[in-house]
Structure formats: C-alpha cells, structure tokens
Amino acid sequence: MTTKRPMTKRMIIMLICVGVLLAALVGFNLFKAHMIRKFMASNAAPAATVTSAVARYQSWQPQLSAVGSLRAVRGVDVTTEVPGLVREIPFSSGQEVKAGQVLLRLNDDSDRALLASLQAAAELAQTVYKRDKAQYDIQAIARAQLDADAADLKSKRAQVDQQAALVEKKTIRAPFAGRVGITTVNPGQYINPGDAIVTLQAIDPIYADFYLPQQQLGQLQVGQTVVVDTNAYSSRTFDGKIRSINPRVDNTTRNVQIEASVDNRERKLLPGMYANVKIDAGNEERYLTLPQTAITYNPYGATVFVVKPGEHKDAHGKVMPIAQQVFITPGPTRGDQVAILKGIGEGTQVVTSGQLKLKNGTPLVIDNRVLPADSPNPTPQEQ
CATH class of the missing domain: 2.40.50.100 (RNA polymerase II/Efflux pump adaptor protein, barrel-sandwich hybrid domain)
Structure with missing residues (x-):
C-alpha cells in the first residue's frame, strides 16, 4: 500500500503536466490564428467608393438617327x-x-x-x-x-x-x-451684272437633308414623321415629314439621301445649320438597361462589376459589399443608356462609376449622391 501511493501521486502529477502542456499548445495555436487573421485584415484591400444603379426593364421605341443639314425650300442670291x-x-x-x-x-x-x-x-x-x-x-x-x-x-x-x-x-x-x-x-x-445684292431665303417650311445606310431603306417611306433638333435650341425639337427619298443609292458610301420638310413657322431654323434627325421605325421593344458608364470594354469583351454581399466590416461594424466582375452582352444604345442582352438579370445592382480601381473581391462604399447621366433622351447642359 505504501509503495502504490507515491506511484499514483506521480501519475497524477504527470497527467496534470501533460494537460497543461496540451492546453498551452492549443492556446498558442488559437493565438497564432487570431494574429494571422488580424494581420490579414489589416492588409486587406482598402474599400473603393463607387456609384451604383439597379438594372431595370424599359420600353424603347426603335429609332433611326442621322446628322443632316438644313436647306431653304427656295434660296437665291439676288x-x-x-x-x-x-x-x-x-x-x-x-x-x-x-x-x-x-x-x-x-x-x-x-x-x-x-x-x-x-x-x-x-x-x-x-x-x-x-x-x-x-x-x-x-x-x-x-x-x-x-x-x-x-x-x-x-x-x-x-x-x-x-x-x-x-x-x-x-x-x-x-x-x-x-x-x-x-x-x-x-x-x-x-x-455690274452678276454682283450679289442680298440673299433671299424661303424658310417656312425648311428642308432637312440627311443620309441613311441602304440596309435601313426598308424602314423608310414618304410621309413618315421625323423629329429634328439642333444645338442652337437644346430644349426644342421640330416636327417634320419625309418629303422624298432619292431613287439612287450612292455607290461609294452605300447611303441613300432623304429629304424631310420641317415646320419652321417661328423662323428659328436657318439654312446651313446642322441638325440631328430621328425617325421612329417599328414597334416598341422592351430592354434591360443600364447607364453606359457601367460597362467596361476590354479585348475579351464587355464587363460590369456587380455588387455582392461581403464579409468585411467598416468602422461602424456594418458589413461592406464587394465587387464581382461579370461578362455581359450589350445591345442597342439610347442616349445615356445601353441595353443588356445577356449576363445579368433585372434587379441586379451594378457599379456605374469608379470601376478602374476595382477587382474581384474589392470592398465597396456606395455613394450615390452624384450619379452618372442615365437619360434615354439627354439634352446638352448650358454652362
């Protein structure tokens, strides 16, 4: 009995030492993992401030666009x-x-x-x-x-x-x-004979001459409505109708000349002005749209950065979203907007500015106080 007691005591002491050693090893590993996480967090990529928009469906009226010149119905140097x-x-x-x-x-x-x-x-x-x-x-x-x-x-x-x-x-x-x-x-x-005395111009109505590619000829007909605008009157548009279509296509450019008669009863439009001409063609179509600034083009295609939930927290303890790059297929454009045919769905939040500093996983701070233009019918801003 006397011999067994010291043996039991030594066994207990040894077990206690082993337990303390194991606890120290586990504690050291936990401390090391915590320090590694802290180090990695301190060296994570800084958050990037961007703007964002949500992709939504819109109805677009297909239009043919051209830049033309205004010409008097009759004009002569007297x-x-x-x-x-x-x-x-x-x-x-x-x-x-x-x-x-x-x-x-x-x-x-x-x-x-x-x-x-x-x-x-x-x-x-x-x-x-x-x-x-x-x-x-x-x-x-x-x-x-x-x-x-x-x-x-x-x-x-x-x-x-x-x-x-x-x-x-x-x-x-x-x-x-x-x-x-x-x-x-x-x-x-x-x-002397032939000396110009004064120019005389009949400007109501006024003609708009413009050219369109031959592949769009099937969408045109005499009497079709046109809308004309010019930077001289940025907030005004002028209505007109196609008056004639040249029966000959230019064999160099493969463009056809169109002549439209534009209402000018206020005498605001003058011969020699350039004008933007828009012609409604076909039925309305429904497109998923984004601002054109959201798309980044590279040799591999067109991409956007989608806003995804993240893991990092900001100084206030709020979880920050992250950026994820996605390939998309862009479609027609209208003003400041572009149609998205493939790649994202409706309701997707997309970065619209600040993409140059982004990569996959970059934390985001979204600040939409100043947004990029997103109008289907933009007008020049007076300075």
Whole structure:
C-alpha cells in the first residue's frame, strides 16, 4: 500500500503536466490564428467608393438617327442682269419680303428717255400705217407700200418692248416670298451684272437633308414623321415629314439621301445649320438597361462589376459589399443608356462609376449622391 501511493501521486502529477502542456499548445495555436487573421485584415484591400444603379426593364421605341443639314425650300442670291448706279434700296436687312416686292432700283433716267423716244416713233409708225391703209383701200398706193409700213410699225413696237424690258430690269424685285439677309450694297454704288445684292431665303417650311445606310431603306417611306433638333435650341425639337427619298443609292458610301420638310413657322431654323434627325421605325421593344458608364470594354469583351454581399466590416461594424466582375452582352444604345442582352438579370445592382480601381473581391462604399447621366433622351447642359 505504501509503495502504490507515491506511484499514483506521480501519475497524477504527470497527467496534470501533460494537460497543461496540451492546453498551452492549443492556446498558442488559437493565438497564432487570431494574429494571422488580424494581420490579414489589416492588409486587406482598402474599400473603393463607387456609384451604383439597379438594372431595370424599359420600353424603347426603335429609332433611326442621322446628322443632316438644313436647306431653304427656295434660296437665291439676288443679282442684276444689267449694270447701273444704285438709286434706292427700299428694304432692311433681315426683313420678310413678299413676292414681287422691290428690293433695289438702279438709275434709269436715260433709259426712260430713250423709251419715250421709241414710243413716239412707234406712234408715228402707227399713224403712217393707218393713213396708208386708207389710201390702199381706194387703190391710191401699192400693196408693197402698205406692207413696208406694217413692217416698220412692228419694228418700232419691238424696239419699244426691248427698251421697256431694259427699264424694268433696272428695278430688281423679290422672285418669291422669304427673308432677305444682310446687304452690303449702298445707294450711289455702281454694280455690274452678276454682283450679289442680298440673299433671299424661303424658310417656312425648311428642308432637312440627311443620309441613311441602304440596309435601313426598308424602314423608310414618304410621309413618315421625323423629329429634328439642333444645338442652337437644346430644349426644342421640330416636327417634320419625309418629303422624298432619292431613287439612287450612292455607290461609294452605300447611303441613300432623304429629304424631310420641317415646320419652321417661328423662323428659328436657318439654312446651313446642322441638325440631328430621328425617325421612329417599328414597334416598341422592351430592354434591360443600364447607364453606359457601367460597362467596361476590354479585348475579351464587355464587363460590369456587380455588387455582392461581403464579409468585411467598416468602422461602424456594418458589413461592406464587394465587387464581382461579370461578362455581359450589350445591345442597342439610347442616349445615356445601353441595353443588356445577356449576363445579368433585372434587379441586379451594378457599379456605374469608379470601376478602374476595382477587382474581384474589392470592398465597396456606395455613394450615390452624384450619379452618372442615365437619360434615354439627354439634352446638352448650358454652362
């Protein structure tokens, strides 16, 4: 009995030592794992501040778009056929004028005097013809004399008509109704034939000329509605209709020329302006859309960063989401938006700005106080 007690005591002490050693090893391993996690957490990628948007379905009206030029229905630089000294300019620059309204008068005093002389000669020839005809009726003169008198009368009248036409040309009139431009001609100035006096433009309605690819020709027809806008009036659009389609396709560009007549009763659109032309074509279509800024393009395709739940917590103890890159198939664009054909579904939250600093797993701080443009019909902003 005395021998067994020391043995039992030593066994108990040994077991206690082994237990303490095992507890120390387990504690050391737990402490090491905690320090490793703490170290890894301190060296994790910093959170990136981004904006985000949720992919939603929208109905889009398919449109054909083109950039065209505006052209007056009728436009001409008014000139003169005959030289002369400017006597009067009875119009103001920028004025609306009617067809036949006098725009300029040249000095025609000598021409009118010559016209009066020729008219007197024609009247005398008329008198001679009447007297000789009476003589011929009583067989007092020969038929040849009467024929000579008739020919002389026709010649005198032709000279009168020629001179009257010359006098008329000294008064320049508007060939059609429209708006005149700015003239640099002044009274007392001598002008030659062909010298421009002023431009005259009929601008209500106004024509929009534009080109579309031949593959879109089947979606066009005369009478189809068009909408025109220009950066001169960023908040305005102007309605019109296709007036004609060129029957010939350009064999170099394979484009076809379209002419549209645009309502311009307010005279805001001017010839020579460029304009954006949009034509509704086909039925409305439903697309999943995102802002165009959400898409990143690379040699492998188009990608977006999707917002996913994460594990890291911020300073306030809130779990931060992370970024995950996803390949998508983009479709048509409309304004600031792009259609997404494949890759994500409705309701997916996608990063719309700040993608350059992201990679898979990057913690995100979403700040949507300032968002990228996301309008299907954007308008330029005045600065």
